Amino acid sequence: MIWPFTGDAAVWLALYVLVFALHAAFVGYVVIGTAYAFVQALRRAEDPTAERIRDRLPFMLGCAITAGVAPLLFLQLLYQRRFYTANLLLGPRWGAVVPALIAGFYALYLAKAASRLSWRRLALGGGLLCFLFVAWSWTELHLLMRDEPAWRELYAAGTRIYADAGVAPRLVLWLGAMAALFAAIAVWWERGAARRPIAAIALAGLAVATIGAGWLAARGAAAPDAAHGWLHLAIAATAVTIGAWIWTWLRPDGAGASVVAGATAAALLSGAVVREAPRLALLEAPRPAALEAGGLPVFLATLVLGALAIAYVARLIRAAR
Amino acid sequence: MGAPIPYYPVNEFGPLMKGLVIGGVGILHVFLAQFAIGGGMLLYHFERVAQRGAGDEADTEARDARTFVDGYFKVLVLVSFVVGALTGVAMWFTTIQVGARTIGLMLDEFHWLWATEWVWFSIEIVAGYAFYRFGPRLPGPARLRLLGLYAIAAWMSLFWINGILSWQLTPGRWAEGGGVWAGFFNPSFWPSLLFRTAVAATLASLVACLVINTMELDRARRAVLIRRAARFAAPVAVMPLLALWFFAVLPEDSRSWLLGGSMAMTMFVGVAAGASLLIGGYVIVGILARRLYINAATAMLLLVLAFGATAAGEFVREGARKPFTVRGVLYSTSLTPAEVGRLRVRGATTDDPYPLRGEARYPTPELVRGAKVHRALCDACHTMHGANALVELTRTWTDDQLRLNVAKLQRTKGFMPPFAGNAEDVEALVQLLRWEAAGAPAAVPARAPDPAVLAQIQRWLDEVGTSPAGGAP
Numbered sequence A: 001m002i003w004p005f006t007g008d009a010a011v012w013l014a015l016y017v018l019v020f021a022l023h024a025a026f027v028g029y030v031v032i033g034t035a036y037a038f039v040q041a042l043r044r045a046e047d048p049t050a051e052r053i054r055d056r057l058p059f060m061l062g063c064a065i066t067a068g069v070a071p072l073l074f075l076q077l078l079y080q081r082r083f084y085t086a087n088l089l090l091g092p093r094w095g096a097v098v099p100a101l102i103a104g105f106y107a108l109y110l111a112k113a114a115s116r117l118s119w120r121r122l123a124l125g126g127g128l129l130c131f132l133f134v135a136w137s138w139t140e141l142h143l144l145m146r147d148e149p150a151w152r153e154l155y156a157a158g159t160r161i162y163a164d165a166g167v168a169p170r171l172v173l174w175l176g177a178m179a180a181l182f183a184a185i186a187v188w189w190e191r192g193a194a195r196r197p198i199a200a201i202a203l204a205g206l207a208v209a210t211i212g213a214g215w216l217a218a219r220g221a222a223a224p225d226a227a228h229g230w231l232h233l234a235i236a237a238t239a240v241t242i243g244a245w246i247w248t249w250l251r252p253d254g255a256g257a258s259v260v261a262g263a264t265a266a267a268l269l270s271g272a273v274v275r276e277a278p279r280l281a282l283l284e285a286p287r288p289a290a291l292e293a294g295g296l297p298v299f300l301a302t303l304v305l306g307a308l309a310i311a312y313v314a315r316l317i318r319a320a321r
Numbered sequence B: 001m002g003a004p005i006p007y008y009p010v011n012e013f014g015p016l017m018k019g020l021v022i023g024g025v026g027i028l029h030v031f032l033a034q035f036a037i038g039g040g041m042l043l044y045h046f047e048r049v050a051q052r053g054a055g056d057e058a059d060t061e062a063r064d065a066r067t068f069v070d071g072y073f074k075v076l077v078l079v080s081f082v083v084g085a086l087t088g089v090a091m092w093f094t095t096i097q098v099g100a101r102t103i104g105l106m107l108d109e110f111h112w113l114w115a116t117e118w119v120w121f122s123i124e125i126v127a128g129y130a131f132y133r134f135g136p137r138l139p140g141p142a143r144l145r146l147l148g149l150y151a152i153a154a155w156m157s158l159f160w161i162n163g164i165l166s167w168q169l170t171p172g173r174w175a176e177g178g179g180v181w182a183g184f185f186n187p188s189f190w191p192s193l194l195f196r197t198a199v200a201a202t203l204a205s206l207v208a209c210l211v212i213n214t215m216e217l218d219r220a221r222r223a224v225l226i227r228r229a230a231r232f233a234a235p236v237a238v239m240p241l242l243a244l245w246f247f248a249v250l251p252e253d254s255r256s257w258l259l260g261g262s263m264a265m266t267m268f269v270g271v272a273a274g275a276s277l278l279i280g281g282y283v284i285v286g287i288l289a290r291r292l293y294i295n296a297a298t299a300m301l302l303l304v305l306a307f308g309a310t311a312a313g314e315f316v317r318e319g320a321r322k323p324f325t326v327r328g329v330l331y332s333t334s335l336t337p338a339e340v341g342r343l344r345v346r347g348a349t350t351d352d353p354y355p356l357r358g359e360a361r362y363p364t365p366e367l368v369r370g371a372k373v374h375r376a377l378c379d380a381c382h383t384m385h386g387a388n389a390l391v392e393l394t395r396t397w398t399d400d401q402l403r404l405n406v407a408k409l410q411r412t413k414g415f416m417p418p419f420a421g422n423a424e425d426v427e428a429l430v431q432l433l434r435w436e437a438a439g440a441p442a443a444v445p446a447r448a449p450d451p452a453v454l455a456q457i458q459r460w461l462d463e464v465g466t467s468p469a470g471g472a473p
Helices: A010-042 A048-078 A080-095 A097-113 A117-146 A148-157 A167-189 A192-218 A225-250 A256-280 A288-292 A296-318 B018-052 B060-070 B072-137 B140-169 B172-176 B179-184 B189-212 B219-231 B234-249 B252-261 B263-289 B296-320 B337-346 B365-378 B390-394 B399-407 B423-437 B451-464
Strands: B324-326
Touching: A010 A048, A010 A097, A010 A117, A010 A167, A010 A192, A010 A256, A048 A080, A048 A097, A048 A117, A048 A167, A048 A192, A048 B072, A080 A097, A080 A117, A080 A148, A080 B072, A097 A117, A097 B072, A117 A148, A117 A167, A117 A256, A167 A192, A167 A225, A167 A256, A192 A225, A225 A256, A288 B072, A296 B072, A296 B140, B018 B060, B018 B072, B018 B140, B018 B189, B018 B219, B018 B296, B060 B072, B060 B189, B060 B219, B072 B140, B072 B179, B072 B189, B072 B324, B140 B179, B140 B189, B140 B296, B140 B324, B172 B179, B189 B219, B189 B234, B189 B263, B189 B296, B219 B263, B234 B252, B234 B263, B252 B263, B252 B296, B263 B296, B365 B423, B390 B423, B399 B423, B399 B451, B423 B451
Parallel strands: none
Antiparallel strands: none
């Protein structure tokens, strides 16, 4: 087996990385798509791309939320004590991500349906704030899970904000990466010159992500030695992605978008492993009850059935698109 | 020595007891999710009606059914399954707040089945959105298949989650080492699944009646649609039988709490049964038998009753598990029966790594200990001064009565878990309750517990042992 997918928790970890990457792709589309549509609404621009994005945002948020449930499940198997402790320490402030997502959801519907520009601006701006709140909360939770020495003090103080210096650079890195993920999806719904702004967003996002990564490195964050292979793969895939976006800029209807899709998927998956690497040292020994739990064949069979069902839905609606 | 007991930080919700917090989120989630499930089935049925009369201009029912499917109702279904999904996530987060070990145990035992449920939910979301977005432009067979897929996926979601939830109350042969399927197809699986399916259909029917009243049709055409929608509420007739089946498979002690042993729980049973009977009576006699018209106000009133029945029903389901969150395995204090025995010796808070919030409020070390005992053993179900307040529940008891009742907790109330601490913990909790009842004075002289009192408490603890009162394993 390839590191880190070894040992008793290998299947959970592999599934966690896969579904996390899927979730991240949808989240990237939603956050940056909302920001793009918001900026275009502020500029009063007649932009068919922004219109298409607005139209798809509620569905993509539905996908992001649904895909986000699966990593939560595997996270609870891999780091149960840490995940629950961080949840409890952040308390209601963490729980507020749910109403924020509900508010964001309906804001996107409002933005899609509103004919008045002022309503559209309000809805998109409000939705964006909701999603940024969720991103900030997740980043804090992720870091707090790792920081066991801080738990007692944070609890005693009764504060719900984990003001770690690592939060800002991680957010910068993620916002940049989300722009690249957004672009890798959005480019398929554009043709010709309309792909150029998407390419520009991707390149700008990758630049921001690089700044975020550099900021994290300057603060001493480093991938463990065992993760260097994945890190090199992520860097190489990102380099290919940059080249493919430049190619798309130069020849919008060329094969650049296909290369972008493959390279972005590789960068995302290897990046997800690198992200996980520092936390793997904290992996909890699998509980016997969890290791012995049955039902894997049923899940795998249902997964195949689910993939077929979703493909069937795509086929059914092809005529109407 | 067993495995170390996992300690989690404890949050308090002011005057709200935690059961109310999770109950509030849970009721909203169950109501919306069950409506979304029934809504899928009802949309499929109306689409069939619409397609049966397709091409026949004289068939107004078919045209109206099509208008109904493409109109408000599918939007309502969409709204409910979106908020239903998010409140499902909220249920996870809230359960972590209330009993992290419980949700952890459920995940450990059933994660592959939970993942299976997630796949069905994903199909539900994709099929639902596809219909919402492309339905009006699709040919008849594609519309029907999409709605059929949505309805099946939504119900399958219920199928899987129902097995996990019903396992908490009736683990059945799983408790004897029977494995995941013995736990999933536990004694209350089928009655619970069928009951929830009937509820889902009834909710969909009532919402449909409400929505049909908003359609711009004359009264006669609305009446035709309403009668068709009302048929979906017919399963309400078998709900009493399903409820009896559910009661029959409950553990004897749980059944006794619901049927008079605990007045609060009995009242919830009464509310659920009364509201369901009112809805059922109106649907069967008024709409199905006498073919009465149901206007928007009546539909709304019946929906409010249905919400009340759902709320009471969920409280009954939660309450029936007491003193466990997973019967025979984990108490409501998030401790296993074996751990109770260990803590009787070691003390309830000796290994708790978390300090008290606002420790300076407590003037003596004994009161600090008492507050930690309260946090560890009482806080899951009680508050100090708010809902289910310990101070008020114990105010009229004498000190010795209080000591006895805490030490022999599972005998004081059969749905309480055995006290998971030593004699010093009992005495510290008693002193804390007295101090809180006295208005929490700032100055209290520090004192050492009376050895004779501690010896008496220890005798009571030894007499009562660590087994639950209700005869659970």
